[in-house]
Amino acid sequence: MRTLSEEAELYIERWNASVGDLSGDCPVRGVLDKISDKWSMLLVMTLASGPKRFNQIRREVPDISQKMLTQTLRDLQRDGMVSRQVFDTKPPSVEYRLTPLGASIIVPFGHLIAWASENHSHIDEARLEFDGQAAA
Amino acid sequence: MRTLSEEAELYIERWNASVGDLSGDCPVRGVLDKISDKWSMLLVMTLASGPKRFNQIRREVPDISQKMLTQTLRDLQRDGMVSRQVFDTKPPSVEYRLTPLGASIIVPFGHLIAWASENHSHIDEARLEFDGQAAA
């Protein structure tokens, strides 16, 4: 091995040190499963620009169902990533905002988003080529 | 808002600039969906430490089924993240390795893993507290 950057090597080492046997109950796997959730990170990024109310989030993320929005917000609250504040007005309003923990994931997640926007064109190209060869 | 770091602010800005209306066909969403795949990132990290053969990967990731391993490897190959090399021995052997594109995701993904190992204890605590209050 090879042509990887030193930074990458470092992460690989840490990974190997932290995961042990990669069995399902390794704590990092647990967090990764959360991150893999279809909507979690999208909601975190939506709340990153400020606290928002339920239907306001819904409008900003058009293709989430109300059920999934409720459920994902509750999960994020359970994990201490989002706090929920109810205002006793009528009609009642509920505001969601990132906790410090929730806000702290923005940076590492931002790296991934940066990677995605830099490389999605490469992925598209690779996919076209792959599908072209499969058809031939 | 406001106790976020400047780096976080930068990512939030970029996010807002890049996603437009967050509709399902935004390219960043597309890449994020791939990353959200249950096994993709696990396999990338497994291959990060060097090229490996099919059953070797299976042994290192004990709880993936053969079907999902085949399928995920093919998807990664399609996306240009992994290359597949067949050796014409008997019995035949097949080696998978990261492409430069696949290797390039290790660094941003490493940031997320670092966050996970630093914060999973906070998440566990938050979860215990939340569940305790729910029971009360």
Next chain:
DNA sequence: CGGCATCCGCTTGGATACTG
């Protein structure tokens, strides 16, 4: 060894209707 094909259970998640 490294797959592919089939079957099938179970979860995920959407649509709809109702509540405080």
Next chain:
DNA sequence: CAGTATCCAAGCGGATGCCG
């Protein structure tokens, strides 16, 4: 407005058996 409750379809993914 901000949910809860119920029903139901689609697909993810496991188990098994077969092939080159």
